[in-house]
Amino acid sequence: MGYRVVVVGATGNVGREMLNILAEREFPIDEIAVLASSRSQGSEIDFGETGKKLKVQNVEHFDFTGWDIALFAAGSAPTKIYAPKAASQGCVVIDNSSLYRMDPDVPLIVPEVNPDAIDGYKARNIIANPNCSTAQMVVALKPLHDKAKIKRVVVATYQSVSGAGKEGMDELFEQSRAIFVGDQVEPKKFTKQIAFNVIPHIDSFLDDGSTKEEWKMVAETKKILDPKVKVTATCVRVPVFIGHSEAINLEFEDEISAVEAQDLLREAPGVMLVDKREDGGYVTPVECVGDYATYVSRVREDSTVDNGLSLWCVSDNLRKGAALNAVQIAELLGRRHLKKG
Template sequence: MGYRVAVIGATGNVGREMLQILAERNFPADEVVALASSRSTGQSVSFGENAVLKVQDLAKFDFKGIDIALSSPGARVSAEHSPRAAKAGAVVIDNTSYWRMDPDVPLVVPEVNREAIAGYKRRGIIANPNCSTIQMVVALKPLHDAATIKRVVVATYQSTSGAGKEAMDELLNQTKSFFVNQDLEPKKFAKNIAFNVIPQIDVFMEDGSTKEEWKMVVETKKILDPKIKVHATCVRVPTFIGHAEAVTIELEQPLEEDEARRLLAAAPGILVVDRREPGGYVTPKEVTGQDAVFVSRVRVDPTVEHGLSLWCVSDNLRKGAALNAIQIAEELIKGYI
């Protein structure tokens, strides 16, 4: 049986990646529909290597007969159209921030909490977590199962693609301007991103955290374990694709670093590249277009009892967004719809 699939936000970075991955993984779709705002209606978007889809107007689209809607149009648009698609009978897999903390909407990373998919029936919506959360919880899962994580302190190094195409363009244009002695004022970011790092992603909250940092805390608790304490510092860096994270973990039970490395290497969705030599680790540039979460630099943290540290890198447009959504869809059709 083939499915009818709609991709909402098909002209954005994540939407285009969703279309590409659907084709790459031969998702059993009889029909794929590309949807976006009226400004994009009639544009062409690629579906795999040879097919092209004409973009249709999301606001006018009738979701009746659509089985699965992969949604990444922005939170305000999702708030309006994801319930509309669900009411028409589609299961919505939503990549925006709007639904993630709704208690009636499961927040899913298939390698971590696949069983939560069953909860979609309450609202007809499954939420895709934040990109930085996804790669971290994939790496944390085998360690938590083996020795129970008490506390996580994470610093992220997040690429500009996490803020959309305009952010990537801003990095490119500022970089070019540097070499011709021009000074371009930032528009997408609070400060210049070229040759710089910015310790702010999203808006500030009352406690001094940014909303991106808050997301990592509450989403990790919802996905993995509400007892885990998380403290995050999220930083935008001048790369185009790929998020990196320095993660320090405090465990309840002892876990040797060699055993931790073995558990990580055996876990689904993880590739361990950890040689203690120059270049014996993975960087964001190398993971572009890759599906896995890469883990390097596994070592003991001697400052706490049962402490470990690791370096975690992933393509934020793939595993951090589009791929995770499609993996949810693949699990959904195996036994939930």
């Protein structure tokens, strides 16, 4: 016996990926509905590689009564309207936007890191999915924190354009083509040229000079992993279509060697350690696309601080950073609270 599942924002990059992953992981579904704005109403989308076509319904007119789980990939504005409606009608919302992440009554979940926190979902009937760059980082940090207690995290991200949606991917493609044929490049989605360039600016600027993306990494890591951990982030958009990378420097309370860290990461849930100290003995974004794992490479000791490590972390941001984590939350919710049969 399965669940009645709704995917809201099903026509976007993350929504489509949610459908792919639900199908790949054979999530127990009795009935599925796909919702989007009125512009997409009546169109059809694939349910992964099952061969099944799903007709898109208008979210404005949908009744969530009797549905078990709603996976939201619609952005903050529509979510603000429809997530409370779904929750009030008895459907548990798993939201991919930033809207509810810091709400004290809404659990912010990465199943490999803080599964027990999901038990608080009944306060609002809503569970939040973290920011893509936060999700992969905390999966890598969790086993190390459990062993030696992380004091401080310094992270620089290299975030792909798919994090900015289809418009971001289109802009990279169009600018790259324009440069090759000698046409003028006009930034639209991004603040500067993204093709053959990097932009140290994601989301809006805050009063202290950081960006909202950087603030998210700080605040979300504290909520998911440990409020005592100090975090500083520099988030950079790079000309990569899919896959976020992170250079992470860690300072621990207790001693931990690179070999110990490698052993822990090798056995950690959700982590794939690829760390050969040779040419090509590490993972890059191109190689992580379509995979579930958070890849860790380049684990080494940092001699500039006591108990320091540096590492390289790569993951498919549309998967672990968004759609996969949401489906894993649904699986966790099913095991702990919505048992069928």
